Each structure stands twice: as C-alpha cells, then as structure tokens.
Amino acid sequence: MPSTGKVRVIRRVHLLISAALLALASISPAFAGWGMPEPITDQAKRIQDLWVFTLIIALAVFFAVEGALVYAIIRYRKRGDGLPKQTHGSTALEVVWTAIPVLIVITLFSYSFIVLRDVEKEAPADALSIEVNGFQFSWEFTYDLARLGRGEAPAKDGTFSIIGTAAQEPTFVIPVGEPVEFRLKSNDVIHSFYVPNFHYKLDVVPGRDNRFVITANQTGEFTGQCAELCGINHALMRFHLRVVERAEFDRWVAEQVASKATVRQP
Amino acid sequence: MAAHAVATQERQGLSNGMLGFILFLASEVMFFGGLFAAYFIARADAREWPPVYLLTPEQVAAGVKLEVEFWLPFIATLILVTSSVTIQFAVFSIQRGNRSGLIRWTFVSIILGLVFLVMQVYDYSQLHFGVGDTIYGTTFYTMTGFHGLHVLGGVIFMGIVLARSLAGQFTAANHEAVEACSFYWHFVDVVWIALFTTLYIIP
Amino acid sequence: MTSIAIPRPAYAERPRVLDWLMTVDHKKLGILYLYTTLFFFAVGGILALLVRAQLAVADNTFVNNDAYNQIFTMHASAMLFLFIIPVWAGFGNYIVPLQIGAADMAFPRINALSFWLIPPAGLLMFSGFLFGGAADVGWTAYSPLARSSGVGLDLWIISVIILGVSSTIGAANFMVTMFRMRAPGMTMFRMPIFCWTMLVTAVLQLLATPVLASALAMLYIDRNFGGSFFDPNGGGNAILWQNIFWFYSHPAVYIMILPGMGIISEVLPVFARKPLFGYKAFVFATMGIGGLGFSVWAHHMFTTGAVLKPWFGFMTFMIGVPTGVKMFNWLGTLWRGSITFEAPMLFALGFLSMFLIGGINGTFSAAVPVDFAIHDTYFVVAHIHYVLFGGAVFAVFAGLYYWFPKIWGRRLDERLARIHFALQFIGFNLAFFPMHLLGLDGMPRRIATYSESSGWETLNLISTIGAFLIGVAMIPFIINVVMAFLRPKDQPNDPWEANTLEWWTTSPPPVHNFDSLPEVHSERPLWDLRHGKAAH
Ligand code: HEM
Numbered sequence A: 001m002p003s004t005g006k007v008r009v010i011r012r013v014h015l016l017i018s019a020a021l022l023a024l025a026s027i028s029p030a031f032a033g034w035g036m037p038e039p040i041t042d043q044a045k046r047i048q049d050l051w052v053f054t055l056i057i058a059l060a061v062f063f064a065v066e067g068a069l070v071y072a073i074i075r076y077r078k079r080g081d082g083l084p085k086q087t088h089g090s091t092a093l094e095v096v097w098t099a100i101p102v103l104i105v106i107t108l109f110s111y112s113f114i115v116l117r118d119v120e121k122e123a124p125a126d127a128l129s130i131e132v133n134g135f136q137f138s139w140e141f142t143y144d145l146a147r148l149g150r151g152e153a154p155a156k157d158g159t160f161s162i163i164g165t166a167a168q169e170p171t172f173v174i175p176v177g178e179p180v181e182f183r184l185k186s187n188d189v190i191h192s193f194y195v196p197n198f199h200y201k202l203d204v205v206p207g208r209d210n211r212f213v214i215t216a217n218q219t220g221e222f223t224g225q226c227a228e229l230c231g232i233n234h235a236l237m238r239f240h241l242r243v244v245e246r247a248e249f250d251r252w253v254a255e256q257v258a259s260k261a262t263v264r265q266p
Numbered sequence B: 001m002a003a004h005a006v007a008t009q010e011r012q013g014l015s016n017g018m019l020g021f022i023l024f025l026a027s028e029v030m031f032f033g034g035l036f037a038a039y040f041i042a043r044a045d046a047r048e049w050p051p052v053y054l055l056t057p058e059q060v061a062a063g064v065k066l067e068v069e070f071w072l073p074f075i076a077t078l079i080l081v082t083s084s085v086t087i088q089f090a091v092f093s094i095q096r097g098n099r100s101g102l103i104r105w106t107f108v109s110i111i112l113g114l115v116f117l118v119m120q121v122y123d124y125s126q127l128h129f130g131v132g133d134t135i136y137g138t139t140f141y142t143m144t145g146f147h148g149l150h151v152l153g154g155v156i157f158m159g160i161v162l163a164r165s166l167a168g169q170f171t172a173a174n175h176e177a178v179e180a181c182s183f184y185w186h187f188v189d190v191v192w193i194a195l196f197t198t199l200y201i202i203p
Numbered sequence C: 001m002t003s004i005a006i007p008r009p010a011y012a013e014r015p016r017v018l019d020w021l022m023t024v025d026h027k028k029l030g031i032l033y034l035y036t037t038l039f040f041f042a043v044g045g046i047l048a049l050l051v052r053a054q055l056a057v058a059d060n061t062f063v064n065n066d067a068y069n070q071i072f073t074m075h076a077s078a079m080l081f082l083f084i085i086p087v088w089a090g091f092g093n094y095i096v097p098l099q100i101g102a103a104d105m106a107f108p109r110i111n112a113l114s115f116w117l118i119p120p121a122g123l124l125m126f127s128g129f130l131f132g133g134a135a136d137v138g139w140t141a142y143s144p145l146a147r148s149s150g151v152g153l154d155l156w157i158i159s160v161i162i163l164g165v166s167s168t169i170g171a172a173n174f175m176v177t178m179f180r181m182r183a184p185g186m187t188m189f190r191m192p193i194f195c196w197t198m199l200v201t202a203v204l205q206l207l208a209t210p211v212l213a214s215a216l217a218m219l220y221i222d223r224n225f226g227g228s229f230f231d232p233n234g235g236g237n238a239i240l241w242q243n244i245f246w247f248y249s250h251p252a253v254y255i256m257i258l259p260g261m262g263i264i265s266e267v268l269p270v271f272a273r274k275p276l277f278g279y280k281a282f283v284f285a286t287m288g289i290g291g292l293g294f295s296v297w298a299h300h301m302f303t304t305g306a307v308l309k310p311w312f313g314f315m316t317f318m319i320g321v322p323t324g325v326k327m328f329n330w331l332g333t334l335w336r337g338s339i340t341f342e343a344p345m346l347f348a349l350g351f352l353s354m355f356l357i358g359g360i361n362g363t364f365s366a367a368v369p370v371d372f373a374i375h376d377t378y379f380v381v382a383h384i385h386y387v388l389f390g391g392a393v394f395a396v397f398a399g400l401y402y403w404f405p406k407i408w409g410r411r412l413d414e415r416l417a418r419i420h421f422a423l424q425f426i427g428f429n430l431a432f433f434p435m436h437l438l439g440l441d442g443m444p445r446r447i448a449t450y451s452e453s454s455g456w457e458t459l460n461l462i463s464t465i466g467a468f469l470i471g472v473a474m475i476p477f478i479i480n481v482v483m484a485f486l487r488p489k490d491q492p493n494d495p496w497e498a499n500t501l502e503w504w505t506t507s508p509p510p511v512h513n514f515d516s517l518p519e520v521h522s523e524r525p526l527w528d529l530r531h532g533k534a535a536h
C-alpha cells in the first residue's frame, strides 16, 4: 500500500528530528541549564528556575500533542473504502480543551508574576551604582566615588569611567555578593544592555531612566553585548565584565583613580 | 431563477457600495486614532503644555512662540459645521428628486469647504512656530495638516458630485455617490471638532 | 439534485496580454497576486541565503556590516509585506468568491487597484539598493535610529504605506464580498473556514493597517520636516514608535497566519474524510485570536521598561488558549478519520507539527522574566520562523498543491511533491531549530557577525546548511510546476473529492465561475451531494 510508505517516511522524519534534537541538546555545553548559560546572579537563578519550569510544561505539551498527531497519522490512515464516522464536534471536549490550557496559563502566569516581582526589586540606597552609557558603537561605564557600595572609597567624590570603542571592547568590574545597580543612559538611539549570564537585558532608551539591580553570586569573566539594533556596528558593541571579591574590587577602584586618565572631578 | 446571484447582493439596507465606503471610513478613524494617540502620549510626557521649557535659546531668539489663535479657527469651525448641514440639504434635495436643490447645496458646501481651507492656510501663516518647534509644533501641524488634506479630498469629492449633478446623473432613486460624499464630509467635520477641542480648547 | 442556473454575461474579446493587464476578474487577479508574491518569496529567500552565508562562520567578511543590515531588513520586509500578507489576498481572491458561490468580488475594479499597487510598491522598496542603500533598520524601523537612516528608508516608508492602502481597501472588499455576495443557502455559519479566516483577517487589516500608516507618516515627518515625534529632545517619545508600530504589527502576525490556518482547515477534512471537528468552536477561536491580538502588542516591549508587564504577559498567555483550541480541533479532525497523504495533506501535517512548536516557543516570551533573557536573541528568530515558515509557508504550499488543479486545470506530480516536502521539512528544522539554542546562549538577532570565542559557530553552520537545503527543496517544486504546465489541462471538477463549492465548477472555472449552483445545506455542500444528507 503506497500510503504506508508515506507514513513510514513521516515517521522516519520524526525519528530523525528527535534524534537531532537530542544530539544537539547533548553537545551543547549549556545542557546543564536546560539550554541556558550559567546563571551568575541571584536574579538569574530565579529566572532560570522559571525557564526550566516553563520548559518542562512546554515539553510535556509538545510531546503530548505531537505524539497524538503522529499516532493519528499512523493509526487512522486509510484502510479501505468505508467512510469514517462523521463526527462534527463535541461541546464537552471543547470545554475541556479550553479549560486545560486556561489552567496551565494561570499557573505559568502566577509563577512568572512572582519571579518578575522579585527580580525587579529596587536597589538599597547604599548599593554600588554604575551608570552605563550606550552610544554608537560602544559603552561607557561610570563609577561615582560616592556610590561605591560597601567598601572604602579612595576619595569622597568624583567619578571615573571606562570608555570603550567598537575596536577596543571595554571591561568593567563589579564585586561579588552584594547588590549592584545599573543606570542606563543613551543620547543617540536605543541600545540594549545584555549579559547572557544575567539572563536579563534592559533597553537603553534616550530620554528614559531605566535601571536594574543584580547580586552576583560567583566570580569570573563574562561578556555581554548590545541587543538592540543601533546602526552599522551594532554587532561590535561587545563588553566584558569581571566579577571579583570586594577587596580586589577596591584595589581596582584605587588603581583607576590613581591612573587619573579616566577620572573626572565633578 | 436567473436573478439569484444578483438578488443576494441587493438584500436589505445599505448597498454594497455604501457598506464598503463605511468600512473605508472606519479605517480612516483608525488612522486619526493613531495621530491622537501620539498627541496624548506627548502631552502625558510633558511637564507643562504647551511645552515651552523645551525651546532652545535659539528658538526663543528666533521668536518662536508656542501658542495658537482662538477666534479665527473658531469661526472656521462654525463654517465647517455649517457646510455639514448644507451637504445634508443637498442629500435631502435629491432624495425628493430636486436636482437644482442638489446642485445649489453642493455648490454652497464646496464654497464653505474652500473658505475653511483658506482660513486654515491664513491661520498657519499667523503662527509663530513651525513643524520642527518641539512636539507641540509637530503634532499641531501633522494633525491639522492631515485633516486639511482630507478637507481638500472632500472638496474634490463634492466637485465630482457637482459635475455629475450638472450632467444630470442623479435621481431620487439613484444618488448613492451623493450620500457617500455626505458621509465623508460629516466624518471630516467630526474629526475637526475633535481636533478643535483638543488643540484649541483644552489648555 | 437541484441546482440554480445563472445567466452568462457577455465578455468582450481582448488581446491576451492586455487582457491580463486590464482584467478585473477575481481569478485572474488572484493568479497575478500569486505570481507576484511568489516572486518576492524567491527574492526574500535569496536574501535569507545571503544572511545565512554571512553567518555560516565566525568573524565572516562575506558581506560588510552595512550591507548586512540592508539585507536582513529587506529579507523580512519582502517576506512580510510583499509575500506573506499579499499571498493570502491572492488565495482569497481566487478562492473566496468560488467558495461562497459568487460570480466575482464585490468591487472588481477596486480589486484590480489593490493588486496593481503591489508591484510598484515592491519596486520602490527595492529601488533603495540603487540610491545609496536600501532600508537598514530592520522591518520594525525602530526610532530614534530610523530618524537618521538613509534615503532608502524613505522609499521603504512610502512603499509600506502604499502596500497598506492596498491591503486596507482589499480588506473592505473581502468583507463586503463575504457579507453580501453569498449564494442562496450559504449562511455565515456555512461558509468554509478559509473564508472565515479571510474575514477575520480582513477585519484586522482594516483596523490595524491605518494605524501603521499613521506611524509611518509620523516617521516620515520626523525624517523630512524636522518633526519631533520620536525625539525626546523635542518633547517626543522614543518608545512611542514601538507602541504604535506593535499596535499594528501584533495583529499583523495574525494577518500573516490566520488564512494559513484556514487552508489547513480545508485540507485536513478532505484528506481525513471527516468534517472539521468543532466548526463553530473554530470560528470563535479565530475571532478570539483576532480580538486578543489587539491587546498584547507590548509583549514586544517588555525590555523597554516602559510597559505594564503583568497585564501584557497575561494577555499573551491567554492567546495560547484559542490557539490550543484550534490545534485540538485539528487533531479531532484527524482522529478516527481515513487519512491519505497526497501533497496538500503532507504540507498540512507539516504545518501542524511545526506550528505547534511555533506556538509553544512563543509562550516563553509571555513569561516576562524569561523574555528578559530571550528577547531580541536568536530564540525569537526561531520563533518567528516556526510560525511564519513552519506555519504560514507550509500552508502556502498546502494551498498551492491543493488548489493547483482548480486554478490551472493540471495536477502536480505526487512523487516530486514528496521529495519537495521531505527536503523542505528537514532543511527547515536544521535551519531553525539550532537558533533556539543560539538564542538561549546569548546570540542577539540582527548582528552582522560574531566572534569565534562566542562558541556559536557549529550551530550557525548547521543552520546555514539547513537554509541552503530549503533552497534545494524549491528545485523539485519548480520542476513540478514547469512539467505540469507542459501537460494538457485534464483535471475534473473535483479531483480530491472535496467538500466546498469551488470544486463544483470546472477546473479552471469559466469567467462567470458557475453555470449552476447546488443547494447549500451545510458547510460541505459537495459532500452532501455525494453521500446524501443521511451521511451527515
Ligand atoms: C529560506 C528560508 C529562510 C531563512 C534561511 C531565513 C533566515 C533568517 C535569518 C537568519 C534571520 C535573522 C537575521 C538577523 O536577525 O540578523 C531572519 C529574520 C527574519 N525572517 Fe527569515 N528566513 C527564511 C524565511 C523567512 C520567511 C518565509 C519569513 C516570513 C514569511 C521570514 C521572516 C523573517 C523575519 C520577520 C525576520 C526578522 C528580521 C528582523 O529582525 O528584522 N523569513 N530570517
């Protein structure tokens, strides 16, 4: 029968895809995070948990529906000239399969609402606060000596900045284990401040005061880049981030201030 | 049974053409809706309105003033409202088969529409700000400008209706274009009243 | 068997070319629409392959950053504004009047105007390449960036406004046609589902497209007359553009997919030999999607920090509900059916399996914190394509294979169709599945290049191979069409044993569509005739 041949093709295609998916997932170094890179902030951890929860539900729905589809394709292929029973629908079923998605949706929404509230908490007044200035096509990170958080500032006031260019990607430094606030500024077009390991991005919008807070929970070097198309060299708006212990952070600040090059007195 | 395909078209109430025309007007409403949304968002953003604080020293030195006249546009409004009444008289006339009434009232409406346009252009020439002078100037000229274009379109529409009336193409039974034209003109009128209220009356 | 005779109007003879240029016949216009939009599909596809060629390896210099931005912008603009939106108008033009038993659209001349606006608008949009560069700020043209981009963007703006006029008047035409031109017995709730989806699409177009036109007008004024709509320094608002743009463009997503769902809902019942499960539920779900479509626009803007996140997140989740209802109804249609796998059905089943993924991976963006991670990354590019390619384009092919015998009187070869399907299905998943992983790993969309240290090279290479496989898949399709045109027109009225009125008349239909019409007692008039009402 020709139609069984077609079924076999379709089945094979499905097998092939499942195999490919598994292969892809397993070669991905990020498999541990269910596809997400390592979360390096408390907030990122919450977001990742939400992602995993959502993903599990999504996979369940996917396998249930795709499974039913494949089953129907194989089981109900034409096998003779008899007409199938002409069912036109079922109100009971419609109600059920409206209600089930509604319940799923409410669950997902509630959980995501809680996480949203938590990751968007405001910074304590004494937190380290960094002004991030996005411009075509790099970043400027400005530290205010009066808002350096817990450590000892080398001077009472003044600021210093790390300024990058598209060719010279900037690196900035934050301390681990304490809240850090980012205040995002732009004077040209919209950019987006994105560190994949934060699982977070926030747009840098001219005329808006966008800010967010993270608490890093591990040290290391990470990269980020602009996530909103902002012109010809958008792809080159990368930056680097070093998360270090507080003591090292204070040493770094002192070096920056001492080198003067980037320090601007108010 | 020959007439079935046709019979289904001419069922009740509005003709197909009128229905299509009303749908077109609905899309026009959405177009102006977008412009109004932009205007109200700008106002919500502004510390004060008119947003004088946004003017640069150069603009101030060049004599830019963010303010509008009241009386001239008010009279223009009365004229436009009157023209809505006169175009309706044109429709009533042809509904009773009165072709000369149709011609007369359409002609009057065209004149009133033109007077409105002239007054608007004159009003523009009296203002001390341009499109580029803050969001105030931008929204003002964009909204009144698009409305003015619609008035112009309406005047042309009425011109066509006038020409066709002069050619004797409308009768009591057949004057759909006249009705469509009046719908359009009322729409233009209503938009203007909304514009006049937002741009000239709300402080 | 009763039927209703319809008089034949007289048609003047004209030279053939002129006949096509001046035609107001919905069938000819439908064919012109299909040719034009498939041409732009090819153009958009070639641009996509250029994008994939550039991204195949890290630090590539195949095209420079400037060219890249133009290429991906024009890829999306061609695919959306010149292919997928008008292709439905093409199918709709040909099929809707036939399915409701009408002789033509309500306004044939306006119909011709709708079509003839499209080719010049397309040329205008692409002419940017000749004038120092095409539009290069993405099809979303975000301001303030778009305030300062080159003249190609002005051409793009004018072009999109013209296309908007085309689809707005087209929408009014479809609505009046379906409200007023139905044959006797063809009540609203007996209209084929494809008509219903075209109707809801038309409503969305009529109400949403003018809003886009207003945004484009504002952008044009900002760019050319010194306006300040989107300039915070002049009191404007940088986010305003996004609000107005997405107020149009989220409904536009449904404009792009609903008619495809309609086609699938025509094909499944025919090849499963059962009625569509839950016809009315399906209609209401379509309306529900249309209505909800207007309340979720800001889910594209969660990371701007300027929108009410919980509200838009919730509404976005809610859209999953009517979409789920449709999915289950399609499954219900297959269930206990008697399924055969002709080409239209293969593509319809491909649609079901791929659109399912596009529906599921979209819900992640409704979970706002997750959206913070995946927004503007390749995850979203994967989502777009599972919906628009796995969904809409598979539906386009389902429709082409299904109605080809009706429109051109010839049948496409099943073997070539199967090869086409297999290649496209595999190529599609190879091209787009890896993008999920790239996006999660932090690869932003719209980047002209990425560095080797990112570790994104392998997956990108797989994706590029998949993309070229899609290109290869078009070869058997083209051969198939060419060979069909070399064969004589031999198709009977109803080669598939289908259900709806377009299969009642000859293939292709006469100029006036029907010599007679059967009585319509259900949404499957031809089924009723074949099997009697008892089988109902
Ligand atoms: C051969 C098939 C296709 C391939 C290989 C392809 C590839 C791509 C790629 C790689 C991007 C991302 C570009 C970037 O962000 O830098 C993209 C974007 C996009 N594609 Fe496709 N695509 C294909 C077909 C389609 C189709 C059929 C549609 C719609 C009907 C479509 C609509 C879009 C849209 C809307 C975008 C977003 C562009 C933007 O970010 O502005 N694509 N495509």
Ligand SMILES: [Cu+2]
Pocket: A191, A192, A226, A227, A228, A229, A230, A231, A234, A235, A237
């Ligand atoms: Cu950027």
Ligand SMILES: [Cu+2]
Pocket: C249, C250, C253, C296, C297, C299, C300
């Ligand atoms: Cu959307």
